[in-house]
Amino acid sequence: xxxxxxxxxxxxxxxxxxxxxxxxVMQEAIEASGSQMVTVALRRVDLNNPQDDIMQALDRERIHxxxxxxxxxxxxxxxxxxxxxxxxxxxxxxxxxxxxDPRTLLPDPVDTLKATELLVKEGFIVLPYMNxxxxxxxxxxxxxxAAVMPLGSPIGTNQGIKTxxxxxxxxxxxxxxxxxxxxxxxxxxxxxxxxxxxxxxxVNTAIAVAGDxxxxxxxxxxxxxxxxxxxxxxxxxxxxTASASSPAxxxxxxxxxxxxx
Amino acid sequence: xxxxxxxxxxxEQRTVEEKSTLTDLAASLDLDxxxxxxxxNGRIIEHNNFINRELRDGDRVELIRFVxxx
Amino acid sequence: xxxxxxxxxxxxxxxxxxxxxxxxxxxxxxxxxxDLAALLxxxxxxxxxxxxxxxxxxxxxxxxxxxxxxxxxxxxxxCTNRCAYCGFSADNTIPRRKLTIDEAEAEAxxxxxRGFQHILLVxxxxxxxxxxxxxxxLALRLRDRFAALSIEVQPLEQxxxxxxxxxxxxxxxxxxxxxxxxxxxxxxxxxxxxxxDYRLDTPARAAAAGMREIGIGALLGLSDWRAEGLALAxxxxxxxxxxxxTSFTVSFPRLRPAAGDFExxxxxxxxxxxxxxxxxxxxxxDVGLILSTREESRFRDGMVGLGPTRYSAGSCTAPGGYxxxxxxxxxxxxxxxRSINEVSNALIAKGFDPVYKDWDKEFQVESL
Numbered sequence: 001x002x003x004x005x006x007x008x009x010x011x012x013x014x015x016x017x018x019x020x021x022x023x024x025v026m027q028e029a030i031e032a033s034g035s036q037m038v039t040v041a042l043r044r045v046d047l048n049n050p051q052d053d054i055m056q057a058l059d060r061e062r063i064h065x066x067x068x069x070x071x072x073x074x075x076x077x078x079x080x081x082x083x084x085x086x087x088x089x090x091x092x093x094x095x096x097x098x099x100x101d102p103r104t105l106l107p108d109p110v111d112t113l114k115a116t117e118l119l120v121k122e123g124f125i126v127l128p129y130m131n132x133x134x135x136x137x138x139x140x141x142x143x144x145x146a147a148v149m150p151l152g153s154p155i156g157t158n159q160g161i162k163t164x165x166x167x168x169x170x171x172x173x174x175x176x177x178x179x180x181x182x183x184x185x186x187x188x189x190x191x192x193x194x195x196x197x198x199x200x201x202x203v204n205t206a207i208a209v210a211g212d213x214x215x216x217x218x219x220x221x222x223x224x225x226x227x228x229x230x231x232x233x234x235x236x237x238x239x240x241t242a243s244a245s246s247p248a249x250x251x252x253x254x255x256x257x258x259x260x261x
Numbered sequence: 262x263x264x265x266x267x268x269x270x271x272x273e274q275r276t277v278e279e280k281s282t283l284t285d286l287a288a289s290l291d292l293d294x295x296x297x298x299x300x301x302n303g304r305i306i307e308h309n310n311f312i313n314r315e316l317r318d319g320d321r322v323e324l325i326r327f328v329x330x331x
Numbered sequence: 332x333x334x335x336x337x338x339x340x341x342x343x344x345x346x347x348x349x350x351x352x353x354x355x356x357x358x359x360x361x362x363x364x365x366d367l368a369a370l371l372x373x374x375x376x377x378x379x380x381x382x383x384x385x386x387x388x389x390x391x392x393x394x395x396x397x398x399x400x401x402x403x404x405x406x407x408x409x410c411t412n413r414c415a416y417c418g419f420s421a422d423n424t425i426p427r428r429k430l431t432i433d434e435a436e437a438e439a440x441x442x443x444x445r446g447f448q449h450i451l452l453v454x455x456x457x458x459x460x461x462x463x464x465x466x467x468x469l470a471l472r473l474r475d476r477f478a479a480l481s482i483e484v485q486p487l488e489q490x491x492x493x494x495x496x497x498x499x500x501x502x503x504x505x506x507x508x509x510x511x512x513x514x515x516x517x518x519x520x521x522x523x524x525x526x527x528d529y530r531l532d533t534p535a536r537a538a539a540a541g542m543r544e545i546g547i548g549a550l551l552g553l554s555d556w557r558a559e560g561l562a563l564a565x566x567x568x569x570x571x572x573x574x575x576x577t578s579f580t581v582s583f584p585r586l587r588p589a590a591g592d593f594e595x596x597x598x599x600x601x602x603x604x605x606x607x608x609x610x611x612x613x614x615x616x617d618v619g620l621i622l623s624t625r626e627e628s629r630f631r632d633g634m635v636g637l638g639p640t641r642y643s644a645g646s647c648t649a650p651g652g653y654x655x656x657x658x659x660x661x662x663x664x665x666x667x668x669r670s671i672n673e674v675s676n677a678l679i680a681k682g683f684d685p686v687y688k689d690w691d692k693e694f695q696v697e698s699l
Contacts, residue, residue: 016331026329041330042298044271044323050291054329070330084325087307088298138575155331175572182331204331234365254383258633261600 002199004177005093005125005146007064011036012194013224014066014179015217016204023057025213030063033217037064039095039202041071042085066127068095075111075118082119094119095149096128105155109136113143120144129181132163137170137178148174149202151182152193156205158185161192171197187216187223194227266318283311286322297326332532333569338511341368341558348372357381362614367564370610371557379606386609386638389616397684399619399641400671401449401481402442405650406430406469408660410455412522414508416550416586416593418648418662419455421522426660428650429460432469439473441653445645446671448478448688451504453648453662456485456524463491467498474499478688481544485523486533492540501690503537504546505530506582510562511554514596518553534566538574543690545570545579546621551604552586552595560607564614580619580641581611585626601630605637612638628667628677635681644674 002009015035020026030038040054058065067085072078078098086092096119098111107129113136119126125146130136132150140148150167153159160183161167171178177199184190190201203220210216264279270286277286283306287294294308300323306314316322345368352369356362357378362370369375370382407429410419418425430438442450452469454461461484470480481502482495492503509515512527519525534545547566549559563581570579585604586595608620622631622639624646631642647653648662669677675685 017329018331020329039331040327042325043328045290045292045297045326047271047273047290047324053293053296054327055296067327068330083305084298084300087305088325088327173572173575202331253380254387254637256380256383256605256633258629259601259605260629261602 002177004127009036009064009200011221011224012200012228013190013220014038014181014200014202015207016202017041017054017058018204019208020213021208023054026054026208027057029207029213029217030058031217032214032221033207034221035063035217037066039066039068039204040089041068042081042088043071064093065089065091066093066095067091068097068129069115070097070099072098073100074098074108075115078111078115079118082115082124083122086124092123093125094127096126099155107131107151109133112136113139116140116145117143127179132166132170134166134169134173138173141174141176145176147177147179147199149179149181152180152189153183153185155182157183158206159183160185160189161196164192164196167193167198168196187219190220191223191227191230194224195230197231200224266316268316268318268320268322270322271324277316281316283314283316283322286316287311287324290324292324297324299324332528333535333566335507335510335512335531335562336565338513338554338558338562341510341561342555344368345372345557345561348374350374353378356613357385364561364564364568364614367610367614368561370613371560371607373557375606375610376602379602379609382606382609382613383637386612387636389612390620390638390640391636393616394640395684396636396682397686398635398639398678399449399686399689400447400675401451401479401641401643402445402447402671403451403453403483403623403643403646403648404435404438404442405453405648405652405662406435407454407457407461408650408662409457409460410522411457412455412524413520414522414524415518415520416508416553416595418660420520422520426658428658428660429457430650432465432472434651434654435469436472438651438653439476443476446675446687447644449481450477450479451481451483451643452500453482454484456522458485463487463494466500467494470495470498470500479690481546483546486530487536489536489540492537492542496541501542502544502546503534503542504548504580504582505533505537506546506548506550506584507531507562507566508550509553510549510559510566514554518596531566534570535573538570538577543578544619545574545577546582546619547579548582548584548621550584550586551599551607552597554597556597556599556603556607560610564611567615567618578617578619580621582621582623583608584623601626605634608634608638624665624667625663626666628669631667631674632677632681635678635683642674642678644669644671 011034013035014037016039069078069081098108099105100108116126127147129149137148152161179200180193180198181202184203185206193201207217265276294311299306348369353375356366408419413421480500483504620639621641623643649658649660652658678685
């Protein structure tokens with residue numbers, strides 16, 4: 001059972017709602033994924049197309065909303081979006097995204113920390129999206145983040161967990177749940193993140209643009225479950241034989257003759 | 262005689278009736294207030310308060326709602 | 332607040348491990364707390380040479396071929412506690428002495444001239460006689476002469492640690508002695524030290540006050556050393572989580588003859604001690620491990636590079652003993668009597684670099 005802030009989740013797969021071909025496909029994919037929390041973004045209403053409303057497709061009785069601040073290029077913009085999101089959704093939950101570079105969509109560490117500090121004080125439940133920087137993760141936790149969301153690789157690139165070493169450190173040191181977000185391109189990536197000990201993963205592009213998004217969503221569901229179960233079962237990694245006899249010490253076993261009793 | 266005034270809504274100029282509210286504006290745009298949040302001149306108005314907020318000449322209105330996103 | 336796991340549970344944890352558990356741990360990249368239980372178990376004894384090899388590799392990779400050198404400076408053997416195992420117990424009739432600030436400075440000067448740049452100021456626990464004002468004044472006097480000043484004194488409040496930090500103390504050692512509550516109650520007969528929980532929370536208070544390094548430890552010989560090892564690791568793990576900017580050390584004082592003739596309740600052999608050290612190193616790659624002069628020179632030489640990272644040298648555990656070596660009133664008798672030069676030469680002979688100054692206090696921004 002995963003607990004973030006005061007909310008329990010039985011599913012460790014969170015899903016993004018962007019890039020789907022239609023609301024109907026999105027709805028069915030979310031259903032197939034078993035996800036209990038989805039991200040949504042805020043945009044100006046398109047006055048020429050007023051009927052396009054995602055809210056109709058999401059059952060808020062069963063799905064927890066996680067508004068994001070996508071589009072924010074700095075802390076001020078993110079804070080504005082956060083307040084709008086809270087007013088619009090009635091929830092204080094927030095995925096904080098501060099992405100000044102529209103090409104890479106990489107998160108700005110400085111403004112993410114700044115916005116987190118302020119938003120936590122305003123009572124938001126902040127889940128900051130961040131690069132996989134272990135020190136930043138600690139600073140965000142110190143500031144009161146309810147979870148941290150390190151990226152596996154840049155948004156939409158589907159490259160998997162390129163940041164594995166740093167994510168492992170983050171997981172080891174974390175006092176709050178760690179949700180690996182961005183760049184998860186295949187169910188095996190999601191399983192890898194879970195095997196590493198991540199508490200959850202967030203997947204969007206890989207499901208939305210798959211040939212059959214509904215089936216892909218299901219594949220992710222079982223991959224996340226498999227990865228988590230493997231982690232809980234206690235993975236024992238066998239090292240290569242080379243590490244058993246280190247050249248630095250030049251010995252397989254140490255000489256303990258000096259011990260007399 | 263119905264008097265009108267000009268506001269800016271989502272970046273575009275619009276003519277609305279004097280004393281119309283945000284609820285009236287949403288209706289005229291075929292939008293359900295429940296799905297929206299508004300900003301008028303930078304201040305946030307929740308949908309529950311749309312009925313109470315009368316528009317004034319020159320208001321800059323932003324109508325915002327949730328869309329799909331990651 | 333840290334709450335320690337029930338000691339009996341820790342013992343059960345260890346008892347449930349097996350040979351195959353030990354074997355698989357030694358093949359893993361990272362050992363967790365369950366793995367540590369296996370490494371501390373009796374089953375791991377036959378793997379001691381392999382454990383030593385792993386511990387050695389990890390230690391040298393992380394710390395290099397170096398060993399830090401320090402000396403204890405005993406300021407006072409006055410004590411308001413009655414601890415069954417300690418030479419300073421209020422029950423014991425020993426010459427009681429508290430150094431004046433000038434006398435303490437004279438002792439420190441001797442250590443400085445001998446080449447020590449890191450000293451550990453030690454007192455019995457007698458706050459009225461040797462309190463924060465005294466320690467603060469002494470720290471201010473000594474801070475420019477030494478690269479690092481640590482203290483091992485009575486548990487203090489967080490704001491008191493903060494005062495001492497600003498005065499120049501950068502590290503605090505406070506040992507729980509035993510994480511076994513029932514034994515703790517048995518051996519601490521009276522005095523403020525009887526409060527197990529207050530003592531247990533002390534490392535956190537010192538860390539919260541900004542101390543750069545915290546030392547924890549257990550006095551081996553009071554209770555089951557294997558479970559003490561596990562308790563130490565759990566405490567360390569918790570402290571690391573909550574104070575990620577602080578560095579930590581673990582110390583392994585093993586009961587030695589003292590005034591009052593206290594017999595260790597549990598016999599802890601050198602082999603046991605080495606297993607404990609190797610296990611903790613495999614569990615935590617970054618923790619400093621301290622081996623003091625309680626241990627024999629033969630044993631300390633043998634352990635160089637295998638796990639420990641810091642050695643004391645030329646130690647005297649009686650206040651004023653550096654100026655006046657004939658003085659009595661020791662806390663415990665020393666096993667390794669060698670001077671700083673002798674210990675340094677022994678390290679060098681083994682291909683290790685003795686380090687006297689580990690960090691440059693010039694970088695510390697806060698000061699009075």
